[in-house]
Amino acid sequence: MSLSPFSTVIRTASHDQHTEAENSAFMSNLLxxxxxxxxxxxxxxxxxxxxxxxxxxxxxLVDDPVAGPFIRPELMRVAELERDLQxxxxxxxxxxxxxxxxxxxxxxxxxxxxxxxxxxxxxxxYTRYLGDLSGGQVIRGIAExxxxxxxxxxGVRFYVFEAIENPAAFKREYRVxxxxxxxxxLEQQRVxxxxxxxxxxxxxxxxxxxxxxxxxx
Numbered sequence: 001m002s003l004s005p006f007s008t009v010i011r012t013a014s015h016d017q018h019t020e021a022e023n024s025a026f027m028s029n030l031l032x033x034x035x036x037x038x039x040x041x042x043x044x045x046x047x048x049x050x051x052x053x054x055x056x057x058x059x060x061l062v063d064d065p066v067a068g069p070f071i072r073p074e075l076m077r078v079a080e081l082e083r084d085l086q087x088x089x090x091x092x093x094x095x096x097x098x099x100x101x102x103x104x105x106x107x108x109x110x111x112x113x114x115x116x117x118x119x120x121x122x123x124x125x126y127t128r129y130l131g132d133l134s135g136g137q138v139i140r141g142i143a144e145x146x147x148x149x150x151x152x153x154x155g156v157r158f159y160v161f162e163a164i165e166n167p168a169a170f171k172r173e174y175r176v177x178x179x180x181x182x183x184x185x186l187e188q189q190r191v192x193x194x195x196x197x198x199x200x201x202x203x204x205x206x207x208x209x210x211x212x213x214x215x216x217x
Contacts, residue, residue, distance in 0.1 A: 066119050075161070119187055
């Protein structure tokens with residue numbers, strides 16, 4: 001087995017893909033204040049499809065010995081995303097919501113691993129929720145400043161984890177769970193590869209969004 005804790009292995013092994021996703025043209029322009037609120041809204045809409053896949057699966061995996069310990073109600077985001085989208089798009093938004101092709105592929109992959117490979121689901125769970133607790137807070141602050149949302153209010157509730165009083169402590173506990181993941185070294189490597197895949201799927205969503213919102217010269 002690796003001498004490093006698995007949480008360190010998975011973070012190190014996926015670092016390049018993580019950086020690539022963070023530095024995508026779409027996200028750079030969004031966080032740089034070069035887009036209107038419509039681009040932020042479309043991004044939030046794509047997150048709704050992704051987190052529905054994650055949280056629909058969570059209900060079926062809550063008692064699973066591998067994935068179950070990671071499924072915590074205080075992490076769930078779909079209700080917050082729906083409140084944000086109601087604020088951003090108004091009544092009837094569900095009928096107008098549309099997953100971009102990369103978003104549909106991402107959601108389908110989450111559903112696939114959840115059904116067949118709980119440890120693979122953990123890879124997706126990790127990349128999304130720990131990212132929300134970390135870099136997501138930067139996005140919230142910029143969104144509030146750029147588009148005038150109320151601090152931690154409608155429009156940015158996705159990024160507000162009201163039930164987690166100490167995010168740093170929660171992330172430490174989560175990493176302890178990762179370190180104790182009951183899989184052998186070969187399975188650990190498969191989980192690492194799925195983590196890389198999750199970041200690649202995320203980057204593809206950003207690429208699709210960049211096609212919808214090309215920055216004018």
